[in-house]
Amino acid sequence: MRTEESLDRLRPAHTAPAVFAAGASIGVLGGMIGLGGAEFRLPLLIGLFGFAALSAVILNKAMSLVVVLVALPARMAAVPAAEVAARWPVAANLLAGSLLGAWAGASWAVRMRSATLCKVLAVLMVLMAAALVLAHAATLHALDLSPWARIPTGIAAGFGIGVVAAIMGVAGGELLIPTIVLLFGQDIKTAGSLSLLVSLPTMLVAFARYSSDGSFAVLGANLRFATLMAAGSIAGAVLGGLLLGVFPDVVLIPALAVILLVSAYKLARHE
Known part of the structure; x- marks a missing residue:
């Protein structure tokens, strides 16, 4: 069984301080670029x-959910809730696709062999x-789309983002933020808040789908591990935010992109 396999392979040398420190290091990386860092935590x-x-995907999803829940009220302090609420059609448009994508992505993930899933994660x-x-090096400008083209494009983009977020166990802000800027012409700051509003229900749908699979037992068996790493991620994200700039x-x-590419290479070769 996958859960038993993961428990058997867990090394006792990984103490509570080591788990917290690993989460903190990931949080710092994410915090310095304004993201949760779940894509770095997965490898x-x-x-x-x-x-x-x-x-790993299920644990990553659980920890990402905790980080988003903590980040949402903090983000609302930076961008007024009324300002974000006024842009609810943007979130609704993306959610129309992302909720379906999250369910589909989680359904595909639970059916994949572990080796196949590793290769998909690498890609x-x-x-x-x-x-x-793209999001940090290029100057993003809103695409000139008519409302009739923007709505189906937003649904399609949301579906793709939901699939990716579910399979990787991430919030998807890396993809949501540039999508919101390009499709809906929002500034980066507002896009960050809107991405959290889209991420939260999308993650809950994927989480619900994973909970129906036997591998979900890994979360209960490693609850202390997940709690420690999530706490480290939150603490690290705060520190990373202070190091911003x-x-x-x-x-x-480029350094973070290289880390992701090296991690992808190792995952592709992982047995």
Whole structure:
């Protein structure tokens, strides 16, 4: 059984401080670019902590959910809730696709062999690296689309993002933010808040789908592990936010993209 496999491969040397520190390091990386860092956490769960691919995705999804729940009220302090609420059609448009995508992505993930899922995750991490570079290195401008074209495009984009977020166990902000800027012409700050509003229900749908699979037992069996790493991720994200601007984007973004590409390579070769 996948759950038993992941528990058997867990190394006792990974103590509580080590798990917290790993989560904190991921949080710092994410915090410095204004994201949760779940895409960096996933290869650690598989390569360092020895979880099977699906178990790692489920744990990553649980921790991402906690990070988003903590980030949402903090984000509302920076961008007034009324300002975000006034843009509810944007979130509704994306959610029309992302909720279906999340269910479909989770359904596909639970049916994949572990080796196949690792290769799929590797491809998606390359996509995340490209999205990271695009969002920070390029100047994004809204596409000139008519409302009749924008609505179905938003649904299609939401579906794709929901699939990716469910399979990787991430919130999907790396893809949602540039999508909101390009399709709906929102500024980066507002797009960040809207992405959280889309991410939360999308993650809950994927979580509900994973809960019906036997591998979901890995969460109960490793609840202390997940709690420690999530706490480390939140603490690290706060520190990363304080370090925002210390490292110039011209250095930081390529370095983080390389980390994702190296992680993708290792995942593709993972047995």
